[in-house]
Amino acid sequence: MSVLVKEPTIMTEAAGFNEETVRAASAAKNEPEWMLAFRLAAWRTFESMEWPKPTDEAWRRTRLTGFHLDNFTPFTTTSRQSARAELSDLLQTELDEMESAASLIFQDGGVLFGETHDDLASKGVIFTDLQSAVTEHPELVQKHFMTSVVKPDHNKFTALHAALWDTGAFIYVPKNTKVELPLQVILNQAAGAGGYHHTLLVAEEGAEVTVVDDLLGGEDAMQSSVVEIVQSANSVVRYMNLQDFDHTAWNFMTGRAAMGKDADLRWIQVSWGSRLTKAFLDLDLMGQGGHAELLGIYFPTGRQHIDHQTLQIHRVPNCFSDLLFNGALKEKARSVYMGIIKVLPAAQKTDAFQRNGNLILDSSARADSIPGLEIQADDVRCTHAATAAQVEEEYVFYLMARGLSRAQAERMIVQGFFQAVLDRVPVESVVHKLERVIERKIGG
Amino acid sequence: MSTLEIRNLHASVEDTEILKGVNLTLHSGEIHALMGPNGSGKSTLAYVIAGHPHYEITEGDILVDGESILEMEADERTKAGIFLAFQYPVAVPGVSVANFLRTAVSNVRGYTEQADSNRGGVIGSNLMPMRDFRRELTAKMKEYNVDSSFARRYLNDGFSGGEKKRTEVLQMAMLEPKFAILDESDSGLDIDALRVVADGINKLATPDRGFLMITHYQRLLNYVKPNFVSIFYGGRIVKTGGPEVAEMLEERGYGWVEQEFGTGELVAA
Ligand SMILES: Nc1ncnc2c1ncn2[C@@H]1O[C@H](COP(=O)(O)OP(=O)(O)OP(=O)(O)O)[C@@H](O)[C@H]1O
Ligand SMILES: [Mg+2]
Numbered sequence: 001m002s003v004l005v006k007e008p009t010i011m012t013e014a015a016g017f018n019e020e021t022v023r024a025a026s027a028a029k030n031e032p033e034w035m036l037a038f039r040l041a042a043w044r045t046f047e048s049m050e051w052p053k054p055t056d057e058a059w060r061r062t063r064l065t066g067f068h069l070d071n072f073t074p075f076t077t078t079s080r081q082s083a084r085a086e087l088s089d090l091l092q093t094e095l096d097e098m099e100s101a102a103s104l105i106f107q108d109g110g111v112l113f114g115e116t117h118d119d120l121a122s123k124g125v126i127f128t129d130l131q132s133a134v135t136e137h138p139e140l141v142q143k144h145f146m147t148s149v150v151k152p153d154h155n156k157f158t159a160l161h162a163a164l165w166d167t168g169a170f171i172y173v174p175k176n177t178k179v180e181l182p183l184q185v186i187l188n189q190a191a192g193a194g195g196y197h198h199t200l201l202v203a204e205e206g207a208e209v210t211v212v213d214d215l216l217g218g219e220d221a222m223q224s225s226v227v228e229i230v231q232s233a234n235s236v237v238r239y240m241n242l243q244d245f246d247h248t249a250w251n252f253m254t255g256r257a258a259m260g261k262d263a264d265l266r267w268i269q270v271s272w273g274s275r276l277t278k279a280f281l282d283l284d285l286m287g288q289g290g291h292a293e294l295l296g297i298y299f300p301t302g303r304q305h306i307d308h309q310t311l312q313i314h315r316v317p318n319c320f321s322d323l324l325f326n327g328a329l330k331e332k333a334r335s336v337y338m339g340i341i342k343v344l345p346a347a348q349k350t351d352a353f354q355r356n357g358n359l360i361l362d363s364s365a366r367a368d369s370i371p372g373l374e375i376q377a378d379d380v381r382c383t384h385a386a387t388a389a390q391v392e393e394e395y396v397f398y399l400m401a402r403g404l405s406r407a408q409a410e411r412m413i414v415q416g417f418f419q420a421v422l423d424r425v426p427v428e429s430v431v432h433k434l435e436r437v438i439e440r441k442i443g444g
Numbered sequence: 445m446s447t448l449e450i451r452n453l454h455a456s457v458e459d460t461e462i463l464k465g466v467n468l469t470l471h472s473g474e475i476h477a478l479m480g481p482n483g484s485g486k487s488t489l490a491y492v493i494a495g496h497p498h499y500e501i502t503e504g505d506i507l508v509d510g511e512s513i514l515e516m517e518a519d520e521r522t523k524a525g526i527f528l529a530f531q532y533p534v535a536v537p538g539v540s541v542a543n544f545l546r547t548a549v550s551n552v553r554g555y556t557e558q559a560d561s562n563r564g565g566v567i568g569s570n571l572m573p574m575r576d577f578r579r580e581l582t583a584k585m586k587e588y589n590v591d592s593s594f595a596r597r598y599l600n601d602g603f604s605g606g607e608k609k610r611t612e613v614l615q616m617a618m619l620e621p622k623f624a625i626l627d628e629s630d631s632g633l634d635i636d637a638l639r640v641v642a643d644g645i646n647k648l649a650t651p652d653r654g655f656l657m658i659t660h661y662q663r664l665l666n667y668v669k670p671n672f673v674s675i676f677y678g679g680r681i682v683k684t685g686g687p688e689v690a691e692m693l694e695e696r697g698y699g700w701v702e703q704e705f706g707t708g709e710l711v712a713a
Contacts, residue, residue: 393497395536398599400518401494401528402548402615409519412547416538416598 072194075109168198261287480676525622642667
């Protein structure tokens with residue numbers, strides 16, 4: 001049974017935005033002609049695409065009511081580097097907490113700070129801001145930047161992103177090269193503005209790298225990010241996207257990994273912040289023997305709305321993909337999980353799993369879970385499961401019978417619920433940080 | 445020297461009366477075995493003493509050293525010295541044995557109360573020092589035959605029946621209660637594990653501690669000698685005596701109990 005509600009015509013056209021906005025963004029960065037041409041083409045794509053409608057399957061449960069793109073002016077500034085001591089306490093703490101091979105901080109549309117502890121250059125590793133990469137490594141950027149993994153016309157937001165991208169890291173790890181410590185990227189999204197953060201990670205054959213994207217700030221702001229991971233044969237990538245925006249931020253994300261033969265990926269997707277998040281996350285298994293894990297955690301409180309939509313595509317035989325998203329919800333929070341495992345006819349001997357667990361801490365919170373399978377091969381092992389439960393009273397009693405207060409018991413049970421994902425987070429300082437946020441979120 | 449006293453206790457669940465006037469007094473240093481047929485209400489009694497919120501007490505009282513504990517939450521009762529070894533310990537995903545036991549021990553030994561007065565009661569702000577806790581846990585795991593790998597494992601998650609029972613004894617050893625209620629700590633154990641659990645109970649059976657030991661079998665009582673044996677039937681204790689009562693049950697079963705005390709009272713037989 002459905003009730004007809006008159007929706008306001010969904011989204012505002014980007015009234016304040018036009019081709020000049022795109023030219024200005026490019027000019028401020030002194031970009032070569034080819035990048036301007038790329039942006040303008042993307043702008044035309046953006047203009048030709050319709051805004052999402054509530055009748056679109058992907059947007060049925062996540063409405064953009066109240067979102068007006070022209071409220072969020074893009075940056076036309078360029079980088080201004082600071083000394084470490086001039087950074088805010090928050091940013092210094094972020095740097096201090098993680099032992100990294102190198103760090104980059106972005107703010108106000110450009111680089112704010114960068115430091116390198118490891119001799120990355122001598123190994124041929126590139127870890128730089130995308131803006132510099134455009135001039136310093138044009139052949140690599142032209143080859144990989146939004147050309148195959150996430151193309152501009154992927155969706156309306158990626159087209160906009162391609163036209164207006166501002167900050168983001170370019171990471172290139174050459175053949176058989178290993179970066180031991182994580183590479184850390186921090187985005188401090190400026191208040192009130194619109195930001196377009198990009199992560200382009202290229203791991204050549206046999207390369208090994210760990211990258212942490214830390215997304216902060218964003219009061220009354222909008223962020224529309226894209227993550228592209230390109231993995232050649234036998235490469236090993238650990239990627240963490242830790243989104244902790246202000247609860248007033250609009251957050252749109254499209255992340256995708258294209259994996260070659262025997263490539264190994266573990267992607268940790270964390271959604272703590274934002275007023276609304278819509279994240280599309282795809283694993284594309286293109287070479288035999290690929291092994292991919294996509295693990296997510298979220299914990300909306302108040303009126304936060306968090307939506308993850310995932311796709312595991314198996315194109316070739318003998319690949320493995322495992323997806324686990326666990327979320328807890330408080331107060332009037334809302335979460336949506338939609339996922340599809342798609343196994344193409346050639347992809348025999350596929351192992352693909354998908355689980356979404358929801359822990360509902362208040363009866364006013366709501367979690368929707370829509371798992372799905374599209375299987376076109378016959379010799380496969382695929383399972384999916386979705387659960388929504390409250391804190392188990394028998395667990396609480398057991399722990400209280402051991403002397404824990406009700407609050408301590410509930411806290412431990414909620415922490416425990418996230419543990420299945422935390423156990424698989426490969427960087428210890430990140431685990432501690434996530435534990436602290438969970439603690440904070442439980443506490444209110 | 446302490447006393448746990450159960451006076452004319454009546455309890456129901458969803459309007460069905462399960463406990464129908466239980467009377468029992470347990471002193472420190474005593475081992476009191478409780479035997480009775482399936483469904484007679486033994487676990488219910490254990491839960492009610494431990495403070496399970498699901499049961500409604502309609503009459504009677506439970507006192508520790510003369511003070512009623514009925515108004516106390518389960519954790520307060522544990523701090524007052526009551527321990528329940530569960531018949532069916534639940535598995536709590538993601539909560540490690542060591543992590544939860546450290547908080548439990550810290551609460552029961554008063555570290556947290558110090559925190560309450562010192563630092564405005566921030567939960568977890570004052571735990572037993574990690575080194576001291578580790579040392580004690582490691583020693584007790586060895587003493588009570590629990591493999592040291594269990595400290596990092598998630599509580600009862602994937603534990604075998606026997607491993608769960610041994611972990612319950614380990615927890616009792618860490619929490620050092622005044623009164624322990626052991627609900628079928630011997631069920632599901634193989635012969636060696638039974639001896640391990642029984643040895644553990646005997647080690648903990650010091651003069652300052654009392655035991656209410658629920659069991660179906662004489663075999664546990666061969667290892668752990670009770671001072672008293674009571675027969676639980678139809679929601680109350682119908683007979684109390686020495687070890688000979690258990691031997692009689694082992695020989696004759698419950699048929700005679702029904703003839704003597706049963707008036708169709710067997711709860712949900
Ligand atoms: N939460 C509950 N809801 C409904 N009935 C209950 C509940 N708890 C206990 N009962 C009923 O109360 C009766 C007593 O159960 P209890 O578990 O105390 O028996 P027991 O003596 O421990 O049995 P056993 O020897 O099999 O362990 C049973 O008939 C049981 O079904
Ligand atoms: Mg029982």
